[in-house]
Amino acid sequence: MSKQLPTSAKGSRPRFFDAEGVDELLSMVLELTSELATLRERQYVTERVLADSGIDIREKIEAYQPDETASADLDALRERLLTTVMRSLSTTSDDADAVTVIDANTDRAA
Amino acid sequence: MELKDAYQPRPNRDEQAKKSFARALRRHVLTTMAGDLRSQYDERVEPGYRASHGESPADGPTVHKLMKSERPFRFYSATRVNAQEMVYASVVPTLERSLDAVNAAASDARAQSQAVGGTLSLDPAIEVPRSVTAVDVHRTPGGYTGERSDEDISQGLLYDQSMDVFAFGQFGEDYNDIGMTVANYVRLKYPELNPQRILDCGCTVGHNTLPWAQTFPMAEVHAIDVAAPVLRFAHTRAQSYGVPVHFKQMNATQLDYADNSFDVVFSSMFLHELPLADIRAYMAEAFRVLKPGGLLINMELPPNARMGAYESFYLDWDCYYNNEPYYKTFRDQDYQELCTSAGFVADAFVEVTLPRYTFVGEEAFTEALDAPTRFDSQTGRMDPKGTRWYVFGAFKNSVGA
Numbered sequence: 153m154s155k156q157l158p159t160s161a162k163g164s165r166p167r168f169f170d171a172e173g174v175d176e177l178l179s180m181v182l183e184l185t186s187e188l189a190t191l192r193e194r195q196y197v198t199e200r201v202l203a204d205s206g207i208d209i210r211e212k213i214e215a216y217q218p219d220e221t222a223s224a225d226l227d228a229l230r231e232r233l234l235t236t237v238m239r240s241l242s243t244t245s246d247d248a249d250a251v252t253v254i255d256a257n258t259d260r261a262a
Numbered sequence: 263m264e265l266k267d268a269y270q271p272r273p274n275r276d277e278q279a280k281k282s283f284a285r286a287l288r289r290h291v292l293t294t295m296a297g298d299l300r301s302q303y304d305e306r307v308e309p310g311y312r313a314s315h316g317e318s319p320a321d322g323p324t325v326h327k328l329m330k331s332e333r334p335f336r337f338y339s340a341t342r343v344n345a346q347e348m349v350y351a352s353v354v355p356t357l358e359r360s361l362d363a364v365n366a367a368a369s370d371a372r373a374q375s376q377a378v379g380g381t382l383s384l385d386p387a388i389e390v391p392r393s394v395t396a397v398d399v400h401r402t403p404g405g406y407t408g409e410r411s412d413e414d415i416s417q418g419l420l421y422d423q424s425m426d427v428f429a430f431g432q433f434g435e436d437y438n439d440i441g442m443t444v445a446n447y448v449r450l451k452y453p454e455l456n457p458q459r460i461l462d463c464g465c466t467v468g469h470n471t472l473p474w475a476q477t478f479p480m481a482e483v484h485a486i487d488v489a490a491p492v493l494r495f496a497h498t499r500a501q502s503y504g505v506p507v508h509f510k511q512m513n514a515t516q517l518d519y520a521d522n523s524f525d526v527v528f529s530s531m532f533l534h535e536l537p538l539a540d541i542r543a544y545m546a547e548a549f550r551v552l553k554p555g556g557l558l559i560n561m562e563l564p565p566n567a568r569m570g571a572y573e574s575f576y577l578d579w580d581c582y583y584n585n586e587p588y589y590k591t592f593r594d595q596d597y598q599e600l601c602t603s604a605g606f607v608a609d610a611f612v613e614v615t616l617p618r619y620t621f622v623g624e625e626a627f628t629e630a631l632d633a634p635t636r637f638d639s640q641t642g643r644m645d646p647k648g649t650r651w652y653v654f655g656a657f658k659n660s661v662g663a
Contacts, residue, residue: 157354157361157416158404163397163585166343168336175340182344186283193279 265375266502269367269415270423271360277352281427284348289430291345292644295338296576300639302334303572322566322574322590326582329575339583346401346428346584353423354403357416368415368498375501382497384490385511393537394488397585406466406489418467418495425469432644433469434620440530440561441470443619443627443651445477448526448559451631455557457481457525463514463544464532468496470561472505474528484519486512515543522553530561534592541592545604552658558601559612559655566593568637577642597654606656615641615650 167175202209218226273281307328311319319325329335357364390407398405402424408417425437433439448455458481462471465485475483485507487493493509500507512518514529527548533541548558566574574593581589598611615635619627639645642652 155410157358157410157420158408159351159354161347161350161398161401161403161585162405163401166339166583168340168343178337178340179344182287182341182348186280186287186348189283189286190276190279193282194275197275 265371266499268371268502269364269498270419271356271364273353273356277356280348280352284345284352285427285430287341287345287348288428289646291338291342292430293646295334295341298334299329299338299576300572302332303329307332308572319571321571322569322578325571325575326578339579342579343401343583349424349427350401350403350420352427353420357419357423361410361414361416364419365411365413365415368495369413371502372498375504378501378504379506380497380500381508382493383508383510384493388488388511388513390488391513391540393535393540393588397587399535399585400580401585406487406492409491413494414491415495415498417489417491418493418499421467421492422469422495422499429644430646432646432649434618436472437469438473439618439620440651441473442477443616444470444528444530444559444561444653445473446619446624446627447614447616447631447653448557449477450628452557455525455555457556459524460484460526460528461486461517461519461524461551463517463527463529463548464535465496465509466492468500468507468509470528470530471496471507472500472503474526475500475505475507481525482508484508484510484524486510486514486517488513515540515547517547517551519551521550524551525553525556527552527556527558528560531563533560533562534586534589536592537588538591538595541595541600542604545600549605549658554659556658557612557655558606558658559653561651561653562597562642563589563593564615564637564642564652565595565597566590567596569641570637573637573639573641576639601654601656606658610657610659611654612656613652613654615652618649618651621649 169175169178199210199213303325307325308318311328319328394406402421404417404420406417406421410416422437425433429437434442448457457478460474460478460481460483462468462474462483462485465471465487466489468485471483471485475481483506485496486509487496488511490511493511496507497509500509510518514532529544533544536544545558552558563577566578569577578590578593580586597613598608601611602608613635615637617627617630622630636650640648641650643649
């Protein structure tokens with residue numbers, strides 16, 4: 153008897169898209185959305201808990217004006233997020249043959 | 263804390279948020295995306311087929327073939343598979359970190375509720391059929407039989423906790439609407455039956471068993487399943503709710519009960535998970551153990567022959583994509599024939615579609631008792647706008663009422 157609960161079901165996982173990777177991509181998008189929903193919920197609850205403790209940060213958040221440092225931080229944050237989410241577009245080539253594969257033994261193009 | 267909550271592990275804030283998201287995603291797929299799917303069929307696929315064939319698609323498999331390559335179907339299906347996986351994924355971490363505490367709390371809850379009078383008898387020698395072990399039905403990791411120890415209730419708990427996410431509230435507060443609906447149907451429609459002994463076959467965690475004991479408090483209620491882990495949980499749960507039920511590990515195709523010993527034999531969402539030979543064996547056993555005048559009543563998915571081509575296709579999705587290998591074969595049967603070949607006479611056949619008792623209340627439910635059966639997009643489907651459960655069975659030897 154295993155001590156851990158199984159995390160995947162016995163049986164095949166159906167696929168719905170002809171193009172390679174689309175099924176996996178959709179799973180990733182949905183997992184990402186789930187993470188985002190979880191984070192948003194936490195943020196919302198944080199604001200409510202602070203408000204219940206007499207600290208209304210919601211108004212302060214609305215009125216907040218970023219200074220130069222904060223602006224730069226936020227710019228970087230947005231850039232990082234975009235790079236992460238769009239990563240698959242910048243690394244996928246239409247012509248798979250054009251991708252150079254490096255042979256691990258010779259450290260040269262295979 | 264109430265006893266019925268004592269062995270339920272509490273999700274933390276992020277786990278709760280993940281559950282809420284999976285629930286919202288399920289609801290979105292089954293309402294909004296299902297609506298888009300239907301529009302695509304009505305506006306493009308069906309007219310296109312009619313233009314070239316001179317008639318509408320005749321059955322579910324034809325619709326399935328046409329829809330398979332349509333973009334809305336691909337996204338609906340792929341999202342639905344993910345949503346199904348996320349239902350369980352949202353519950354497992356909570357259980358995983360509380361396993362030992364949960365099993366200890368369950369043991370305490372059983373000890374504290376002995377006076378309720380329910381029992382559990384497991385049969386270690388039972389042969390669990392391949393239909394239960396070969397794949398994890400409806401993609402539940404661990405299926406019905408996964409266990410970590412001889413005392414482990416976590417597989418039942420996984421089923422129980424995921425039900426809220428899976429059904430997004432459509433099974434009622436205690437996930438018992440199906441049982442409440444059918445038990446109250448029997449009470450109101452056939453008052454003279456007044457059952458003294460009731461049997462629930464394939465009861466899983468007993469969500470729909472308890473309503474029988476609650477609706478008929480003087481009756482002795484038995485419930486069987488082949489899987490021990492879900493029965494352990496079922497017993498713990500029933501005791502903690504203060505509802506006496508006798509749970510036994512037993513195969514419905516080989517009942518260890520005397521001939522003519524039950525007034526009602528019930529099942530819910532059970533037959534579609536069985537190979538046809540097992541369905542027939544169960545029906546014959548139900549006939550055998552029923553008293554003359556007793557009632558066999560199964561809540562199930564509606565038969566394909568009674569549904570339109572699109573609705574058949576829509577409901578059979580689970581067979582192709584949700585680890586429900588026997589689902590379509592069952593729905594392709596003539597349910598009346600299943601009854602008559604088990605020994606029931608043809609005119610003792612009972613078939614009805616019912617509004618949900620715990621949603622509409624006793625008054626509206628009573629008014630709907632004699633309404634004609636309806637086969638449409640709300641029959642057997644979880645639709646927040648109004649679901650109707652499908653029920654069929656037969657009286658033994660004579661027609662009731």
